[in-house]
Amino acid sequence: MSFQDSIWLTTLVGITGVALVFLYVISQSGRQEEPSAVQARAYALRRWVFGGLIALGVVVTGASLRPFPIAPQHTLQPAPQVIRVVGHQWDWQVDSGPIQAGIPVAFEVTSADVNHGFGIYDADGHLLGQSQAMPGVTNRLVHTFTQPGKYRILCLEYCGLAHHGMILEFDVVAGAEEQS
Amino acid sequence: MSALHPGNEILPPRERGALTLYLVTTLALLLVLMVFGLLMRMAQGTWLHVPPTLFYQLMTAHGAGMVGTVALGGSAVMWYFLRKYVSLSLPIFLTNYILFMLGAVLLLAATFLGHYAGGWTFLYPLPVKSMGIWSVGAAALFMTGYLLIGVGFLLFYLDAMRAVIRVYGNLGRALGVQWLFGGIIDKTHPPTVVASAMVIIVNSLGILGGAVVLVMSLLNAYAPEIVLSALFVKNLIYFFGHVFINISIYMAVIAVYELLPRYTGRPWGVSRPFLWGWAASTVMVLIVYPHHLLMDFAMPRWAAVLGQIISYTSGLPVFTVTAYGALTNIYRSGVRWRLPAMLLILSMFGWAAGIIPAIIDATISVNRVMHNTLWVPGHFHFYLLLGVLPMLLAFMYHLIGGEADRPDRGGDRSAFALYVLGGLAFVLMFLAGGHASVPRRWAVHESGWQFYDQVASVAAAVVIVAMLWFTVRLCRGLLHGPAASAPSPGR
Numbered sequence A: 001m002s003f004q005d006s007i008w009l010t011t012l013v014g015i016t017g018v019a020l021v022f023l024y025v026i027s028q029s030g031r032q033e034e035p036s037a038v039q040a041r042a043y044a045l046r047r048w049v050f051g052g053l054i055a056l057g058v059v060v061t062g063a064s065l066r067p068f069p070i071a072p073q074h075t076l077q078p079a080p081q082v083i084r085v086v087g088h089q090w091d092w093q094v095d096s097g098p099i100q101a102g103i104p105v106a107f108e109v110t111s112a113d114v115n116h117g118f119g120i121y122d123a124d125g126h127l128l129g130q131s132q133a134m135p136g137v138t139n140r141l142v143h144t145f146t147q148p149g150k151y152r153i154l155c156l157e158y159c160g161l162a163h164h165g166m167i168l169e170f171d172v173v174a175g176a177e178e179q180s
Numbered sequence B: 001m002s003a004l005h006p007g008n009e010i011l012p013p014r015e016r017g018a019l020t021l022y023l024v025t026t027l028a029l030l031l032v033l034m035v036f037g038l039l040m041r042m043a044q045g046t047w048l049h050v051p052p053t054l055f056y057q058l059m060t061a062h063g064a065g066m067v068g069t070v071a072l073g074g075s076a077v078m079w080y081f082l083r084k085y086v087s088l089s090l091p092i093f094l095t096n097y098i099l100f101m102l103g104a105v106l107l108l109a110a111t112f113l114g115h116y117a118g119g120w121t122f123l124y125p126l127p128v129k130s131m132g133i134w135s136v137g138a139a140a141l142f143m144t145g146y147l148l149i150g151v152g153f154l155l156f157y158l159d160a161m162r163a164v165i166r167v168y169g170n171l172g173r174a175l176g177v178q179w180l181f182g183g184i185i186d187k188t189h190p191p192t193v194v195a196s197a198m199v200i201i202v203n204s205l206g207i208l209g210g211a212v213v214l215v216m217s218l219l220n221a222y223a224p225e226i227v228l229s230a231l232f233v234k235n236l237i238y239f240f241g242h243v244f245i246n247i248s249i250y251m252a253v254i255a256v257y258e259l260l261p262r263y264t265g266r267p268w269g270v271s272r273p274f275l276w277g278w279a280a281s282t283v284m285v286l287i288v289y290p291h292h293l294l295m296d297f298a299m300p301r302w303a304a305v306l307g308q309i310i311s312y313t314s315g316l317p318v319f320t321v322t323a324y325g326a327l328t329n330i331y332r333s334g335v336r337w338r339l340p341a342m343l344l345i346l347s348m349f350g351w352a353a354g355i356i357p358a359i360i361d362a363t364i365s366v367n368r369v370m371h372n373t374l375w376v377p378g379h380f381h382f383y384l385l386l387g388v389l390p391m392l393l394a395f396m397y398h399l400i401g402g403e404a405d406r407p408d409r410g411g412d413r414s415a416f417a418l419y420v421l422g423g424l425a426f427v428l429m430f431l432a433g434g435h436a437s438v439p440r441r442w443a444v445h446e447s448g449w450q451f452y453d454q455v456a457s458v459a460a461a462v463v464i465v466a467m468l469w470f471t472v473r474l475c476r477g478l479l480h481g482p483a484a485s486a487p488s489p490g491r
């Protein structure tokens, strides 16, 4: 299951859960009960709902922010591979040279004109990671390709007429150890 | 039915005329803009040939138009209910309408005559760097249209602010902050006043932020020597954009607080959790916008963390105050399921369910693979199409009074069913597209993505058929004078 699959599944489960709660309450709406009795029970239950959501939020926050998902932007330790990426209306200018799998590569992403979005797609069309390409700013995206093969860059920030044409294919080669 | 249509909501003829203008305009714009949406979806699915220039013009008009239109409809809801408690100015209400229409004309002219297609977010520097597709003049026209609309809304909020302060002393007391930490809550303090106070505070600031960035962008357009920082401008634009679209929900939700209790027969008063929910939302809506800049790694780390955490917490009031309150209000109430009640509960579902994919996407690690995919229009169409629009439609169906005590017309219920099913299918196709990593705002889709586009086109057509029914019914009802102003004879 890809990361996207688990996001999708979580969302569907959440939406279905909310839908079931609504359907249950609607199914109960025809009967009549004292408002004060309903309110008392609902308020008691709400404490649990509230507490449960807070607890869930704390756990997810902790788990999702450590390690911090964005690479340090200012670091004295250079990445093993550095690739400079410049977005133009409407093509990508990317340092040539092999990118090796299994070794972190730091993409230094910027733009020569308007905002673009640097999105890395694998051969199956999954988005692996992204960063904005903004004029006057360099964003540092560190990614480790696990597989050699063909990859693509798609533009993920609307940049005008040929935004959907900003696609560039590139190769990732096997890392040194894998070759030997 | 005086319980459904209390006497203090009967409008004098001129006020009625103004409200009708707002609502009929809202309906007509929604319908046209939905058709623009359908055209885009069909183009992506290769069922219709739309050149990319036109696609991006439609996209710009649809985005700007929809955001403006739900704000227009939401302000009508707020005006209608708030005027029961404070005295609002009719000339200002009309001025807002006129400025809105003028602004809308400029937006449409800029888009379809000037070929401006820089998106509703006018993200600097795209408006002034189109590679010759549109002129700087067209971009300036578009931004001037925004300014006019913003000035109109600002006048509306300032008038509401003046009126609220006259009755309640200050905005804090209207919001109920004096009861947050203790004291005996005045149970007759209207939820409408609480919500309106929040809206006034937050959107005045939002619009001011918008005005600043629009003026900066206009200056830069004609004096490029005045160089702007793209990152700073993006912060301001998303601060303004996030606040403005969110406030539309907070204006329209007043209809839920006011109307749902009338159909369930159970009062819905203020409580401490309710006041806390609104006070917290006041702050959170203002500071949550960095979740739009999670992929701008140059932003300080604390901003990204703030964006994630505040996104999580802003869901709490929605779930535990408003949606939960609505469910409690309905549970075993013997509610009469007339169309307004049905639309109101749909709106609560759309809002509560729609923020789930939104909150998940605000998680930085998720945003890395979902940002600017169709996931994003997926979640916001969820709570706009199935949340805010049903609030507005419920309000209007209530106003025309036809569904109150007469059996619903079969057509209304069928249209409702079509709207729900079509709407759900439509938003789920966006989310499915996001799951499949389809980029948003692409005029041309790769063949593997077109299945979603085609299903979504059918679903959108179904929504539009339902909306057409609603529009015809509601416009006729509104123009013929609703039960709210003229009690029907024989009762």
Ligand code: HEM
Binding pocket: B033, B034, B035, B036, B037, B038, B040, B041, B059, B060, B062, B063, B064, B066, B067, B070, B119, B120, B121, B377, B381, B384, B385, B389, B439, B440, B441, B442, B460, B463, B464
């Ligand atoms: C039948 C109803 C609707 C249809 C068919 C529709 C269709 C679309 C489509 C195809 C897009 C562009 C998606 C992309 O990025 O590829 C879009 C974007 C958008 N829609 Fe809708 N939509 C509908 C209703 C609404 C409603 C009710 C609202 C707001 C109240 C809304 C607000 C927006 C906004 C703000 C955007 C973003 C525009 C942009 O990315 O610049 N839409 N819609």
Ligand SMILES: [Cu+2]
Binding pocket: A115, A116, A117, A155, A156, A157, A158, A159, A160, A162, A163, A164, A166
């Ligand atoms: Cu682009």
